[in-house]
Amino acid sequence: MFEFNVIAQSSDSGARSGVIQTRHGTIETPVFMPVGTLGTVKSLSPEELVEAGAQIILGNTYHLYLRPGCDVIDRFDGLHRFIHWDRPILTDSGGFQVFSLAKLAKISREGVSFQSHIDGSRHLLTPEKAIEIQTCLGSDIIMCLDQCIQYPATKAQCREALETTTQWAQRCKQAWQETGNGSNTLFGIVQGGMFGDLRRRSADSLMDIDFKGYAVGGLSVGEPAQMMLEMADVTLPVLPEDKPRYIMGVGTPENLVELVARGADMFDCVLPTRNARNGQMFTQSGTINISNAQYRDDDGPIETGCRCYTCRNFSRAYLRHLYMARELLAYRLNTIHNVYFFIDFVKRMRRAIRSDGFESFRRDFYRRLDN
Amino acid sequence: MFEFNVIAQSSDSGARSGVIQTRHGTIETPVFMPVGTLGTVKSLSPEELVEAGAQIILGNTYHLYLRPGCDVIDRFDGLHRFIHWDRPILTDSGGFQVFSLAKLAKISREGVSFQSHIDGSRHLLTPEKAIEIQTCLGSDIIMCLDQCIQYPATKAQCREALETTTQWAQRCKQAWQETGNGSNTLFGIVQGGMFGDLRRRSADSLMDIDFKGYAVGGLSVGEPAQMMLEMADVTLPVLPEDKPRYIMGVGTPENLVELVARGADMFDCVLPTRNARNGQMFTQSGTINISNAQYRDDDGPIETGCRCYTCRNFSRAYLRHLYMARELLAYRLNTIHNVYFFIDFVKRMRRAIRSDGFESFRRDFYRRLDN
Numbered sequence: 048m049f050e051f052n053v054i055a056q057s058s059d060s061g062a063r064s065g066v067i068q069t070r071h072g073t074i075e076t077p078v079f080m081p082v083g084t085l086g087t088v089k090s091l092s093p094e095e096l097v098e099a100g101a102q103i104i105l106g107n108t109y110h111l112y113l114r115p116g117c118d119v120i121d122r123f124d125g126l127h128r129f130i131h132w133d134r135p136i137l138t139d140s141g142g143f144q145v146f147s148l149a150k151l152a153k154i155s156r157e158g159v160s161f162q163s164h165i166d167g168s169r170h171l172l173t174p175e176k177a178i179e180i181q182t183c184l185g186s187d188i189i190m191c192l193d194q195c196i197q198y199p200a201t202k203a204q205c206r207e208a209l210e211t212t213t214q215w216a217q218r219c220k221q222a223w224q225e226t227g228n229g230s231n232t233l234f235g236i237v238q239g240g241m242f243g244d245l246r247r248r249s250a251d252s253l254m255d256i257d258f259k260g261y262a263v264g265g266l267s268v269g270e271p272a273q274m275m276l277e278m279a280d281v282t283l284p285v286l287p288e289d290k291p292r293y294i295m296g297v298g299t300p301e302n303l304v305e306l307v308a309r310g311a312d313m314f315d316c317v318l319p320t321r322n323a324r325n326g327q328m329f330t331q332s333g334t335i336n337i338s339n340a341q342y343r344d345d346d347g348p349i350e351t352g353c354r355c356y357t358c359r360n361f362s363r364a365y366l367r368h369l370y371m372a373r374e375l376l377a378y379r380l381n382t383i384h385n386v387y388f389f390i391d392f393v394k395r396m397r398r399a400i401r402s403d404g405f406e407s408f409r410r411d412f413y414r415r416l417d418n
Numbered sequence: 419m420f421e422f423n424v425i426a427q428s429s430d431s432g433a434r435s436g437v438i439q440t441r442h443g444t445i446e447t448p449v450f451m452p453v454g455t456l457g458t459v460k461s462l463s464p465e466e467l468v469e470a471g472a473q474i475i476l477g478n479t480y481h482l483y484l485r486p487g488c489d490v491i492d493r494f495d496g497l498h499r500f501i502h503w504d505r506p507i508l509t510d511s512g513g514f515q516v517f518s519l520a521k522l523a524k525i526s527r528e529g530v531s532f533q534s535h536i537d538g539s540r541h542l543l544t545p546e547k548a549i550e551i552q553t554c555l556g557s558d559i560i561m562c563l564d565q566c567i568q569y570p571a572t573k574a575q576c577r578e579a580l581e582t583t584t585q586w587a588q589r590c591k592q593a594w595q596e597t598g599n600g601s602n603t604l605f606g607i608v609q610g611g612m613f614g615d616l617r618r619r620s621a622d623s624l625m626d627i628d629f630k631g632y633a634v635g636g637l638s639v640g641e642p643a644q645m646m647l648e649m650a651d652v653t654l655p656v657l658p659e660d661k662p663r664y665i666m667g668v669g670t671p672e673n674l675v676e677l678v679a680r681g682a683d684m685f686d687c688v689l690p691t692r693n694a695r696n697g698q699m700f701t702q703s704g705t706i707n708i709s710n711a712q713y714r715d716d717d718g719p720i721e722t723g724c725r726c727y728t729c730r731n732f733s734r735a736y737l738r739h740l741y742m743a744r745e746l747l748a749y750r751l752n753t754i755h756n757v758y759f760f761i762d763f764v765k766r767m768r769r770a771i772r773s774d775g776f777e778s779f780r781r782d783f784y785r786r787l788d789n
Contacts (some may be wrong), residue, residue, distance in 0.1 A: 086736070090750075114743055115715075118715065122717060344486075344489065346493060360464075360502045368485065368486040375749055375750070376462070376463065
């Protein structure tokens with residue numbers, strides 16, 4: 048079960064807002080999806096995610112396949128009951144982690160073989176296997192296996208990876224159809240490195256295969272922000288208007304504003320969670336580092352007016368104290384604020400689009416940042 | 419403001435139940451007090467402590483004095499607002515940490531000088547300073563500075579430490595009276611090592627000084643459980659019946675049952691919190707280690723029938739997965755269960771005493787453990 052409808056279109060940019068229906072409920076777009084790599088958005092409870100306004104979270108196929116393993120999750124009829132989360136879940140295919148985290152990834156005609164980063168055990172991930180694992184996880188939105196490459200890469204490398212990605216997408220679609228599983232939806236992933244013509248070719252090939260949604264992968268891998276936006280500029284306009292467009296692994300609030308302006312609908316990123324654990328907190332006027340001595344006896348919240356649990360109840364001084372003492376509560380309280388900030392930020396963009404005020408939101412955003 | 423009333427006395431043991439009134443609310447005894455060393459019960463939010471039934475928590479004078487420092491906490495008018503906790507707080511005097519954690523503790527006539535375990539800075543803790551710091555922390559129950567000794571220790575060492583403790587108690591009482599602070603209460607601490615006559619002498623001296631409550635310190639420092647109970651047996655009966663009796667830093671559920679049977683009213687211990695972070699979970703039939711492979715796909719809760727947040731929502735399999743993956747949520751969910759277990763365990767003792775069924779509770783407790 049999957050449906051997507053655009054319900055508002057900005058009159059002076061590509062920004063749009065829509066609604067996705069899944070078996071586990073509705074997702075309003077644009078949407079920011081917190082990352083729950085191992086079946087937990089690091090340090091947060093499911094209730095805290097709901098309170099922060101999370102509509103959907105991510106899980107990682109690579110990680111969950113290795114640990115705890117599909118047989119365990121299958122005993123719970125999927126990830127939802129296992130992790131106590133009843134809203135939608137999107138899982139990536141494992142492609143990104145196999146090429147970035149695993150050891151000795153080797154591509155063959157069949158798929159990609161790799162060694163676990165945990166115990167060195169050897170595994171083979173094929174397009175069919177990626178679908179099988181994600182089906183077992185019970186995700187609402189599942190992703191095709193793609194070949195991710197490093198930045199920078201030559202055009203020849205990008206072309207080869209793109210072709211593999213296209214072939215795998217075809218096999219994923221086939222395998223997905225054979226599961227006969229109407230409870231989830233499969234998205235294709237556009238690759239092509241930092242080459243506009245390859246990006247367009249990748250998008251065209253995927254559209255020929257026909258997916259319910261399209262992701263743009265291989266961005267935010269070390270390239271300059273301007274190059275990332277150029278790739279979005281060539282890719283997003285060729286993707287079908289009536290399908291959701293998901294930019295994977297991006298990014299900063301600035302990135303989100305610019306990508307929404309170009310018609311992107313879905314985002315995931317570890318930035319709010321990972322940076323929270325390093326003491327970096329997001330505010331409308333930029334980031335602050337909570338370890339800074341200036342907050343030692345500061346009795347104000349991280350951000351005045353913020354309605355998150357952390358800002359409503361705790362001061363910068365207390366958060367700094369917890370962080371300096373490496374207290375476990377520090378990571379949680381910081382994460383609650385950052386996740387709330389990202390979700391609220393995208394929610395405010397959504398509202399702005401629906402009242403056709405996106406461009407003024409965008410101007411206002413940069414004005415605050417400059418202050 | 420402080421009042422204590424015994425409201426029930428077991429007919430076939432020394433167990434009793436009472437009510438303590440403080441400025442921040444009521445505490446029903448026997449009570450288990452979770453330890454919030456640095457102004458946080460490790461990994462838990464204040465709301466989670468309330469949900470677990472915590473009536474009062476501990477703070478550590480030594481730790482909070484060094485970090486974040488009294489000047490910071492003073493800006494918040496004390497610990498309560500700083501840490502977002504509105505129920506009673508008890509702080510120890512710092513004596514235990516100075517002798518166990520700090521470096522180069524040196525006793526002089528004035529007090530004890532030591533080096534911070536964090537940055538090596540030198541400090542002098544006197545009885546007067548201990549009262550001053552705890553007054554600044556705004557604790558509801560504050561403790562006299564005492565001299566803690568290692569186990570085993572010679573009788574001469576114990577006698578000397580006990581005499582220092584008595585002199586310091588006298589000075590603490592004096593300093594406390596001079597603060598004119600009617601919002602908190604000062605407890606004395608009985609020392610005397612593992613020598614019954616010294617324990618009795620210490621108790622007598624403190625009763626001469628006259629405190630609103632009496633703690634027994636220097637137990638659970640490595641001695642056999644039987645020796646600990648012997649010391650409780652000689653000490654508890656000589657303490658006044660109309661004052662609360664607090665056994666510091668103890669202990670296991672077995673310890674708690676036996677000490678309640680001997681008339682103890684208050685307990686604190688890091689056991690539930692520290693062991694949770696090591697994967698050891700308490701149940702009525704004993705402890706289990708969540709990392710055990712047998713729980714890999716176990717879809718039951720830690721303890722069937724347990725009403726804690728963790729047991730109501732998560733399986734042993736998920737908790738094991740989080741723990742094996744060293745996920746931050748593991749430490750929290752484990753801690754929630756263990757803290758709930760200890761608080762609930764003491765609450766059930768309290769109820770049993772009030773219906774004069776303590777001895778049957780005690781028998782039932784051992785029967786379950788043996789199963």
